[in-house]
Amino acid sequence: MLLKIALVVILTSSSTTAVIDVREASLAISESSKVPDYFDTTLGWFAGPTATGDSPRLAQTNAAPFPGVSYVPNGPLETQIPIRGNKHGKNIFELLGSLSPYFPNPRGFGVNEYSLPPGSSISWVNMVSRHGSRYPTAGSDAERLGQKIHDATGKFKATGPLSFLNSWKYGLGEETLVPIGKQELFNSGTLHYYQYGHLYPNNGSKIVARTTTENRMLESAEYFMAGFFGLDWPSKARLEVIIEEPGYNNTLIGDYDCPNANLGVPKGGYNAPQVWIATYLEDATKRFQEMLSGGLSWSVHDTYAAQQLCPYETVALGYSRWCGLFTFEEWQGFEYSVDIKFAGWFGFQSPTGRANEIGYVQEVLARMTHHTINSPTDNVNVTLDNNTLTFPIYQTLNFDFSHDTNILGIMTAFGLTQFNKTLPPTHIVERELIVSHVTPFAARLDIEIIRTPQPVDANRSAKAVYLPGPPTNYVHFVLNQRTVPLGLSMQECGKRDDGWCEMETFLKVQRKQIKLVNFTYACFGDYEPVPYGEITNGLPL
Template structure:
């Protein structure tokens, strides 16, 4: 019987290799739209579309997907050095986060200190305002969500992959000792760019959470909503897993997914930095490296002291070892690199990332506002129920000037983007509570700009519109019968970043000092007109000016034209 089983498997191999793997079981929408203007949505002649759908609604093409290298399968049951003392690792979680970290006297979680590489968690301290429920009689009537993709492998150009290759090339030429002994048998297990398993879970979980929060906003007339993502594979899959969590596996009956090309030369507000002719990552990177040279000296000497033989270990390698901890953990569940560093060094690592992003696309960047202002314009247009026809600020007018691809009456708006792009969107909205200067010589412990709190993997910004039958008392601690003031029906805007309210009045004075952090919609729309003008997209992205030094920009704008 055994030979028969083997023969059967051999006969099935060609079927699996040549047939089954090529079958795409995803259903497609039958929605038809008009022709696409070449100026914004031209596509390369690679393969023929798999259906008669327009390219931006066809999720099977695979064009502009970006790198898609997959790492080997996890084997945490074999590789995990657990059980550690503690309860943070539960098999269905599924990451091992209980690694003993030197100096961690209070049992803090270093995986909430990994900046934009932190697996998703709600902001534990909030943004400076209490959370209040919607008062009786008022209703959440509209949502605009912009969601970061889930945990992924490193980018193909990442220094952590360079270190992995360096260690692979030097195999057998060195010996590691002490806490670094694992390196003698270490091998690279990382792919590149695409979602890791827990990244898919994060988006599915978020879709389920959002259904519980906003399921009533889905139209009950049987029509589909339009959701948007980009053509990158991790972006497409993030949207699909979210939709499966929100609607179930048959989500294509409820939503049509619109793919906006993510590549240089294409207008795309979900990846605005691709269309800006300027970048300030060099400013953030240089300053971040200066800070790393300060905080990593002890760790660098510890690691070098545990290596003998032909391996030239640099300080840059020591920094990359910290990022390897983050990426290995989300890829295979556990990483030996994590406990090479003290808790203080993990706090300093997080701060290095805060500096990089604040100067890269945040308020300390001369293009911070410009990159995000196109998306802000889209949100404002949705709020006011009109399309966008002006080809400015990276707006794809082929899509945004058509109510089929840019619905204006949709109460549930779901978009998917990247961390640096969402940071710029917060800047473009004028949320100056995140604008503080981050000195590269010391940590600001009470700073508002903490990447792990603002944009961890699967971070999300939910913008709600709340309609009330009368003005709501800005002092929410009053008795129930005093919640409403005399006046006409009033709408409010509520920003929720990673499940915590962002108080709009703290940054936009026109919104007032409300306990709940909300802003009257009329005031919000009026103040956002000023924010759009402040961005000065053309000058910021294409103007002829010298890139400023770190710390000379504080409002997300470049030097003036004078």
Template sequence: MVYRSFLLSAAASLVGALVVDSRQRTSTSEVPDYFNTDLAYFPGPTATGSAPFLAQTNPAPFPGTSYIPNSPLETQIPIAGNSKNGNIFQLHGHLSHYFPNPDGFGVDEYPLPAGAEIVGLNMLSRHGARYPTIGSGVYDFGQKVKNLTGMFNATGQLDFLNTWRYKLGAEILVPVGKQELFDSGTLHYYMYGHLVNNTDGNKIIARTTTQNRMTQSAEYFLAGFFGLDWTLNATLERIIEGWTGSWNNSLAGYDNCNNSKTGVSFGGADATKKWAEIYLANATERLHALIPGFNWTVTDSYNAQSLCAYETVAFGYSVFCDLFTYEEWEGYEYSVDIGFAGNDAFQSPTGRAVGIGYVQEVLARLKHHTIDGPTGQINVTLDNNTVTFPTNQSIYLDFSHDTNIMSILTAFGFTQFAEFLPPDKMIPHELVVSHMASLPEPSYHKQTHSQH
């Protein structure tokens, strides 16, 4: 398959996007027919049934435990102090493997009232599980171990560090991250497939960014939703994501808000550091005693917790996971929550500004009009054209980053997540990043009469 790319840009403007149209296929005589998967020889019966509409027809979640298929990740690791029989792999914040929101933010599920009808969906999804960001703390930890190898003698639970090496990649999706988005696409097809009407031959426009993990996340989702021939049903619009801020992009709004990357918006990072000094004090003392010559610090403890999350999704298992007690894992989750609250959400002075562009786009879709003037992070070149910013789709699929999604939720004004989170103690709270970062947001309904 050969992809044809189009660069859409305005002369003398700093906005742009790549629209990927995968309809163009080429074949070569060098590939025998029996190796060419594009050819439709002897496909057998291909009749397709009606599209499902589980969001409309499901009466409500039933009590009890659902069947969970085998997972490629090894998570049955004994954790000290786990009297709650909890799952530490759901305490990894934005690094958690996809799992269903366990509390629904306090909103109970009910069947639709008689006469009500779901007429549209606007979905905003995070990318899948990935390797760490370049220059992250886990990489620094790996370099520290490498540079000090032979100068320390780790014992007990840390004896593996004598031979351990950092082997993670950077930025792109890990294998299970691809599966997460494919499964999400399949789930959304079951829930909302009925909304897609391509009988007129028009394809829906889905949007993502040019970052590798963002593009692949969208492609895997669309493959799960439509199948491997998703390009017959959807065109993927890739909006340029550049760190220079030269291109407006509501799916990466922080690039267009300089203050979001300066000290004024680092309150979350500062809070995380302060909280780590408290909840990891015992762990740091415990681990420091096992590795003389290394000078094990609180930062090392925190990076070791992050390595548990990253190595689990990358390799299926991490020896770092059982270094910490269940209470320390609860502390890690809270460290992520207060970090997002201060850097990207209601406790950040720039949180709303980063997310406001996407809110404007959702409002424009609901009112069925394009956007012809600069506002927020709006890419006017794209949003002023119904080819790249359709206003009559019944289903909109967008893909963004976890921090950007948090700012979008803030800009929408969901004040249930606005509670102040102190950096010196854990409190019960609604802003739980692992429950929010891949939340589809929002769907809109139409009721055919006034019954509520």
């Protein structure tokens, strides 16, 4: 039977009154079904582009074993490609910024890892995860270069390492998960079950997890839930699907309710990387130009797009010839270009860096302290967050699914200033903000509450772990399986060996962080962009 379903969404911001947007759609649905729209994963609204690309044929295209490299079976991606200048056998697929397939942070964030002291327990966790590896964004540099080469096919000749271009065809889709991306989220769900399975209530109630309507976001959540619970996950959890479109209040992609974030105010995050790209890819661009003749002009922008084709083709097709065209130093340059972009657009060098995701910070604090959000505040969707059906306040397991830039925005809004170093666009510097380590595909930030029977000594090498005192709760940030030491960014937390922060102290610090953010002005105010590097705190000047 065809029924008309009305989807009601309340938009709120601190600068406008509530607006009700009613959208109707016809769909086949059981007459007896009473599942609210925001828990129905079958509607397909606002899913974004969902084009698929060519099917992989890695058994045919794989060039391994490579000269001088002992054969190692691919698993499943081919990542053992020889790279000139790679003297220490490092993996370039851990230098691809936000395009890196998931890997745990190999160096940590400046603090050692410690197990829980005897008698302590993790009582609560809030995870925000990025989606898995995907096809390029519609209209991306990679897609543009693919079209440019297609249009020039038969009019140019490529030689040397670029000779494959004479018969190469662009075969990527748009924005949907590729197979390894599905596996990344399934693996993450399985890992999180081993870590936090004890927090699932055994009373038969379902937990609520949140994702967005975009196709890769919805599927990422579903694969994660299958990894955590198994294929019968719908009997254990409900997925709340929130509209992902500009203008809708959705803290999982907060910049969509922050117009200034997308109107050029943080354009330093675009301009500064262009300076660096022109510098580090100058030699590579000359090499490419020398290998091309005829009707295919080649710019440094094309060279940068070619670098992006390496990770995109690898995660989609298993292997890419583009990867071996660049030196190890040029891959380090690529990673740094992504770091500059993220810092200037969504980090502490952006005037909207904190504002983009301050609503998500408020949601985490509300979950921690067990209250709903009942009045319009920043970019929070009060319609959903004032209702315990859609915003449970006593869940011990909280799973959200978001994007790379939004996870960095969340870290910025929390005030994790250890990542605020300004990155010059002229040369690579030592830094904490390495996007490959912070938001690779399938990145995840786990925020734990740890309950201890007594206060824990900040010096974890002390003979007596516990200090005299009452039971104490601590907050622990774990980003890609490594501790983010809260004391490095929040002096009130103290210099603890384990990076924890006493919970009441953490809440006081975060209330101050929220007051720093003038959301209305940052997101809706009329102010001019400033040159990259003049902003260091994620706020407008």
